[in-house]
Amino acid sequence: MSENKRGGEFSSILKLTDLDYIIPSQTCIKPVEIEKSAIPSKSTIEIESDGTYFERTETGEKKSLEKVGITLNDCLACSGCITSAESVLISAQSVQEFLGTSSRGKTIVISLSPQSRASLASHFKISSLSLVKKLQTFFKNMGIDYLFDTNFSRDFSLLESANEFVERFKQYKDNISSNTTSTSLPMLSSACPGWICYAEKTHGDYILPYISTTKSPQQIMGTLVKYYFSKHIIHKEPQDIYHVTIMPCYDKKLEASRNDFYNDIFKTKDVDCVLSTGEILELLSEKNVDLMSLEESELLHGHNNEFFNITTDGKDLIGTSGSSSGGYLEFVLKYAAKQLFNVDVDKIEYKVGRNPDFKETFLKVNGETVLTFAQAFGFRNIQNVVRKIKNGKMDYHFIEIMACPSGCINGGGQIKDTSLSVQANKLALQETESIYQQQQIPRSPLDNDYVKKIYQLWFNGYFTPDSKTNLHTQYHRIEKTISALNIKW
């Protein structure tokens, strides 16, 4: 079985930011820390024929020098290329990593995204519910008892985003009435790591303050699994859990690798390994398992029903309404309309912009437009949002931003048939989107009783200091490296 080159499946936004292309002679600049001897010496560094480095001291001794190890973290801290070197990706986030020693002796928890299950259901031509039940059987046969649903953690992400927006909007209005300058609107959604990575690397000067600080559903699930589930439910230490997510997106691997999502005390990451939708097929193949021949396990098992958005009779999956990338625009608008203007919004009508990946909507109270919201998917629409914010010509209050055209359902990690034509792939995408939307019962995060319970037990309400500590993060402007290359052409 030959190795596939996975780097090509990052979002187009990251491909355009150097993912697949390393400039000739531009080298990685990560330094290695060498312990210096107290006495300055005249030692020299020699390179062996196999590429290893040695320090030869004055007395002729050879001391081998440490080789540089590059991790995804280092790439994130550099504004240069994100290396798509196969070895880095394979060692950091892969099926081999998942099956290897990292998870040995630990309780394995798997969190499945709704976009991934729609893609898998489309691939296997079965319902989403059947797909999930068969996966449950597969994982149980591997000795994995916990299969969770990131729809659950998304409910937290939506609630925090909505409350964050309400606070920003109030602050914005206060600033207007007191004539001070506010720069925190529009609030831009933060669930998409491709968008975050791009913003940090290319527009950090001015765009980061606009981005919601709310963590993505993946990272909130990481927090819940390692610091709530571990303690309150299975009574284990966070580092004794190996948490795997199944995502439509390769950029989620980068997100999971951020230093912000690593706990120094427990020496553990919130998400230890991210597998793409397509890598699940690889995993099934590695295990020589025919998913279709597996029976369907019941989902209402142990504590799975808490961390899985499913009806109490176990017959229907529950999700949020709105876009298949999370429905941030829809939930935030409805929530803000109620909290700020005491208006119940039932149905949202969109006005499509220049392309189908840009939509906008408004809330009018007494004939006056009080809220303007937009959805901007794909790199070109991001460019237009960024331009307008920079030029001070932005008149929206909230924008749901996703890096991939059509959103997460079209993520780089989704199952795609490369032999199909462009048109056939569009039809396949529509089918996956349809599976996503139709094979779930929409429910507001406000109506999730398990979410309410955790808020009561742990966070003491929405957007409180406790929830800000655990459900919010920060962004880091990445300095441009100044290249000494003198480009002629």
Place this chain on the structure above:
Amino acid sequence: MELYYVIKEDCPEKIWHLEWDPKGELLASCGNDKLIQIWSMEENDEIPEREKKWILRQSLDTHMKTVRRLAWSPDGKYLAAASFDSTTSIWERIDNEFEHVSTLEGHQFEVKSVSWDSTGSLLATCSRDKSIWIWQMEEGNEFECLSITTGHNQDIKCVLWHPTEEMLVSGSYDDTIKFWRDIDGDWECIYTLTGHESTIWDLSFNKSGDRLVSTGDDKSVIIWQFDATADKWQSIHKFTEISSRPVFSIDWNKTDSNLICCGSGDDSITIIKQDNKNSKDFIILQKKENAHDSDVNCTRWNPKKSNMLASCGDDGLIKIWKFNENGSN
């Protein structure tokens, strides 16, 4: 071909590109000095054209690095400049003064080329980041990004709109020429032309747009024709080694469609002529050796005076030539 005038600066730096405005009255140039310079012939009608001087009208300064290429909008009202600082600047001509009205950002690396479409509403840019961006010009000198397209495997050296259709052509370091068209809101590659063995440096359509000429690092010039029956661009003529060094520039005369000029790294300017009897036959009509003291980076026909030609080079000079078909070199 006769040298009419040499524009010489005090401290010349390499000049990469020049473009005539649509009326053929202004000449814009750019290069390593990060400036865009606007030149015109002095206006005294009493002086014979042969003796008129070329005057620097304005120096446009906004870029942080080399300015690589320029493009005029078809009405001559706007000038766009592609720079190695990864931005494209837009200048509006108001009462013969140029004002910086917009900056297009987003490319990750050097912007190599910029082009306006025939309606003046679409602008294309390309870059070493292997992407082509298509912008729509809006009211108030605003630009909206319509498309960010990838497809070339390497650095894209030039983009050019078709003279009559909403179709874009690009030439790349990956040795291919690609045609792009808007299909359901996405710009997709509809033709890929292979034939060059190295980087494509420049492209030019004939006036009606059914023929394209390309040139590049392999020292060759290829003339392509669109075969509507086969729905294909076919190579109809190839000059395998028109120069001893790479050919950097090519321009199809828009008033005399039989003439093509090119500039190359062997310091020469070559005039190619289409045979009147057999339109698939092209001959080298003239070769002006040592046209510049080093690489000739760009050659452009005046859009109104079919016998006037401008060139620029690594020697930091801009030269104005008068072309005589039967004249001495």
